[in-house]
Amino acid sequence: MPPRCTPGSGIFLPFLYPTLFRSASSRIIGRASITTTTLHSSSPSPSPSSTSTEPSSSSDTLPSSRLNPAPDDYAISAFADKARITVHAGSGGHGCISFLREAYLANGPANGGDGGHGGNVYIQAVHGETSLHKLARRRILRAGRGKTGQGGNRGGARGDDVVIQVPVGTVVRELNRIDPLVEENARYREAREREREYERLVRESEAAVAEAENVEDAIRAELPEAPEHPHLDKFLLYPGISHTERRSLTLPRLPRRERLYVQPEGPIHLDLSRPTPQPILLAAGGIGGLGNPHFVSKDRPRPLFATKGERAVSLQLELELKLLADVGLVGLPNAGKSTLLRALTNSRARVGNWAFTTLQPNIGTVVLDNHKGRPIVPPPKAAPPAPHAIIRDAKYGSVVISQRDQLGAPAGYTPEPRTRFTIADIPGLIEGAHLDRGLGVEFLRHVERAGVLAFVVDLSAGDAVEALKALWTEVGLYARMREDEEQEREVAGRIDWEGDGSSSPNTRSRTGFGGQMIVANFPEPMGGEEGGLHIAAKPWFVIATKGDLEGTQDNYARLKEYLDAVTDGQEPHPSGVEGAWTEDCAAIPVSAIHGHGTNRIIHWIVGLLDES
Numbered sequence: 001m002p003p004r005c006t007p008g009s010g011i012f013l014p015f016l017y018p019t020l021f022r023s024a025s026s027r028i029i030g031r032a033s034i035t036t037t038t039l040h041s042s043s044p045s046p047s048p049s050s051t052s053t054e055p056s057s058s059s060d061t062l063p064s065s066r067l068n069p070a071p072d073d074y075a076i077s078a079f080a081d082k083a084r085i086t087v088h089a090g091s092g093g094h095g096c097i098s099f100l101r102e103a104y105l106a107n108g109p110a111n112g113g114d115g116g117h118g119g120n121v122y123i124q125a126v127h128g129e130t131s132l133h134k135l136a137r138r139r140i141l142r143a144g145r146g147k148t149g150q151g152g153n154r155g156g157a158r159g160d161d162v163v164i165q166v167p168v169g170t171v172v173r174e175l176n177r178i179d180p181l182v183e184e185n186a187r188y189r190e191a192r193e194r195e196r197e198y199e200r201l202v203r204e205s206e207a208a209v210a211e212a213e214n215v216e217d218a219i220r221a222e223l224p225e226a227p228e229h230p231h232l233d234k235f236l237l238y239p240g241i242s243h244t245e246r247r248s249l250t251l252p253r254l255p256r257r258e259r260l261y262v263q264p265e266g267p268i269h270l271d272l273s274r275p276t277p278q279p280i281l282l283a284a285g286g287i288g289g290l291g292n293p294h295f296v297s298k299d300r301p302r303p304l305f306a307t308k309g310e311r312a313v314s315l316q317l318e319l320e321l322k323l324l325a326d327v328g329l330v331g332l333p334n335a336g337k338s339t340l341l342r343a344l345t346n347s348r349a350r351v352g353n354w355a356f357t358t359l360q361p362n363i364g365t366v367v368l369d370n371h372k373g374r375p376i377v378p379p380p381k382a383a384p385p386a387p388h389a390i391i392r393d394a395k396y397g398s399v400v401i402s403q404r405d406q407l408g409a410p411a412g413y414t415p416e417p418r419t420r421f422t423i424a425d426i427p428g429l430i431e432g433a434h435l436d437r438g439l440g441v442e443f444l445r446h447v448e449r450a451g452v453l454a455f456v457v458d459l460s461a462g463d464a465v466e467a468l469k470a471l472w473t474e475v476g477l478y479a480r481m482r483e484d485e486e487q488e489r490e491v492a493g494r495i496d497w498e499g500d501g502s503s504s505p506n507t508r509s510r511t512g513f514g515g516q517m518i519v520a521n522f523p524e525p526m527g528g529e530e531g532g533l534h535i536a537a538k539p540w541f542v543i544a545t546k547g548d549l550e551g552t553q554d555n556y557a558r559l560k561e562y563l564d565a566v567t568d569g570q571e572p573h574p575s576g577v578e579g580a581w582t583e584d585c586a587a588i589p590v591s592a593i594h595g596h597g598t599n600r601i602i603h604w605i606v607g608l609l610d611e612s
């Protein structure tokens with residue numbers, strides 16, 4: 001494939017606006033020197049949102065290419081950021097009732113094999129997956145059943161496991177669970193109660209018999225029919241068993257069995273914000289039944305029963321993809337986000353000279369490797385990712401349960417250098433997007449989790465500084481709204497176990513039940529002290545697009561001047577949030593339609609990803 005961008009364009013080569021970079025030492029550029037090079041001075045419009053949707057005419061005059069495609073030259077990538085699925089762990093296979101048959105050996109010993117264990121259902125967050133559409137379409141996932149045991153002591157095969165691979169950034173919530181073990185235990189308790197009652201009656205009648213021999217018959221006649229074995233439904237009887245054999249059958253107590261996989265307690269709430277080095281168990285398969293040799297005893301040399309395989313749990317789960325990509329492109333409609341995605345990646349996102357061409361997110365992957373002069377992001381210096389904990393959702397008001405031992409990163413885990421990153425092109429934001437105007441709010445969720453925010457500003461559509469401020473205002477308002485929502489949810493989730501409610505709602509105590517309010521180990525509020533910080537604290541930069549158009553240089557100069565002032569602390573962060581990230585607010589000019597400036601963007605993103 002031919003290279004998309006001009007080879008040899010140096011990382012920091014100011015190819016679009018050389019005059020702006022002539023004096024590298026001075027950050028603030030004298031406007032006079034720029035205006036002399038401007039062919040047609042631009043007339044910036046004060047309201048970016050009003051002008052941003054106006055079509056830029058230049059793309060129509062350019063020949064069609066991959067970066068300037070016809071409006072119908074695009075590929076729709078299936079995408080879903082939500083899915084509801086039902087997962088069924090595999091039931092255990094039944095044990096086998098069998099006896100050795102050989103010549104001259106009429107009644108051979110029991111040799112029924114054990115049933116295989118049912119398959120488990122796991123979940124794993126992996127790089128490379130970008131959507132939940134496959135799961136949304138499939139809806140039901142079943143792990144394999146354990147196979148039934150065979151004669152000749154042959155055990156049944158284990159059921160196949162299912163590993164659900166989801167994109168990094170997926171949040172999993174349990175909606176409902178059907179656990180046959182819970183039902184069985186309840187049934188067992190009832191049956192055991194009946195059995196105890198019967199045993200009491202028998203004891204009483206025997207005591208009466210011991211007192212008066214002649215009333216024996218009368219008392220015995222009054223005894224109700226003996227209840228069935230409490231675990232009768234767990235046994236599998238030999239099909240050829242006669243009625244009398246069945247009546248005289250005394251079933252043993254079920255042997256205690258060691259479980260290899262313990263079903264995680266519910267409700268499950270997983271936040272898979274990092275790749276999981278090992279799959280996380282969601283639903284444990286049922287254990288296999290025991291073959292009849294397990295029940296051989298001196299009194300029962302030929303057991304005519306085996307045990308059934310255990311039925312397994314089913315979970316209804318809601319998956320939500322929050323982190324769509326490492327980098328989120330945030331821009332007004334028609335700013336050139338999709339063209340930029342095409343220029344940076346192999347994406348075939350739809351491009352059109354009108355607002356809202358993009359109606360659902362497009363994800364592109366940038367592959368980093370040294371052969372193309374692209375740097376590789378070094379592995380994180382921090383410790384390996386914290387083990388994911390299965391917690392009970394704050395919404396349900398329960399105490400957090402951490403299963404760190406089971407779910408942690410494997411021993412010797414070393415993070416690998418990043419060899420790729422993903423970019424999400426989301427539909428354009430308009431004023432009031434945080435109030436669900438336009439297509440914004442649905443997709444602002446994705447911005448919330450992206451590691452780096454790239455604000456795409458169209459240099460040919462009015463004042464770039466105003467456009468940037470408008471975008472940040474929307475993002476900032478959205479961030480605060482989300483924090484309020486989260487806070488409300490957290491407060492609603494606090495529970496008063498003992499019901500006296502005397503403690504303050506801020507009590508965070510996990511010890512003692514003596515009238516204390518026990519509060520779940522909730523995550524700290526998203527934004528820290530200052531509202532909106534959970535987004536404003538992310539590293540960000542501005543991609544100034546359509547730099548090839550005439551009259552954009554002046555606009556770019558003002559944008560750069562403004563961002564330099566933000567970096568130097570002379571101007572507040574465009575969102576107005578105190579303590580927001582302002583370390584190095586850059587504006588990179590590009591002409592996506594010509595593939596100019598893309599390498600520089602990739603280098604810049606790599607630098608920011610390394611920091612984030």
Ligand SMILES: Nc1nc2c(ncn2[C@@H]2O[C@H](COP(=O)(O)OP(=O)(O)OP(=O)(O)O)[C@@H](O)[C@H]2O)c(=O)[nH]1
Binds near residue numbers: 333339350
């Ligand atoms: N001259 C020029 N035109 C560009 C450039 N980038 C994009 N365009 C044109 O701008 C128009 C809009 O581009 P899109 O990539 O669809 O913009 P978008 O931001 O994805 O738009 P929405 O999806 O509607 O939000 C198209 O006609 C592109 O050809 C550029 O660098 N230079």
Ligand SMILES: [Mg+2]
Binds near residue numbers: 351358
């Ligand atoms: Mg688009």
